[in-house]
Amino acid sequence: MPEEITQRVLHVIADAQHLPIEQVTIDKSFEDLGIDSMDGVSLLFALESEFDISIPDNEAKNIHTVREMCEGVAKIIEAKQSPPAPSVATAVDAGPSSAA
Numbered sequence: 001m002p003e004e005i006t007q008r009v010l011h012v013i014a015d016a017q018h019l020p021i022e023q024v025t026i027d028k029s030f031e032d033l034g035i036d037s038m039d040g041v042s043l044l045f046a047l048e049s050e051f052d053i054s055i056p057d058n059e060a061k062n063i064h065t066v067r068e069m070c071e072g073v074a075k076i077i078e079a080k081q082s083p084p085a086p087s088v089a090t091a092v093d094a095g096p097s098s099a100a
Contacts, residue, residue: 001074016046029065
């Protein structure tokens, strides 16, 4: 996971929770940082805004540590930056263009 993403996630968590940045480390759980479910929702919005991503609710429910959050954000960013594979429909639609 890229160090830049990790640092940005740590800063977003620190800012959102009004914590000193030194207190937010990759090895902390949200419980360690006093982040409850309501704080978690605000934190998700802050991260989505910071990285211009959308974090799926079903994935967010399984995130309980700073490390998991960093890994999840990195995964979403990587998927967003990867070009989509051409679909079968696109290949068929692009068939021969010459008229008979």
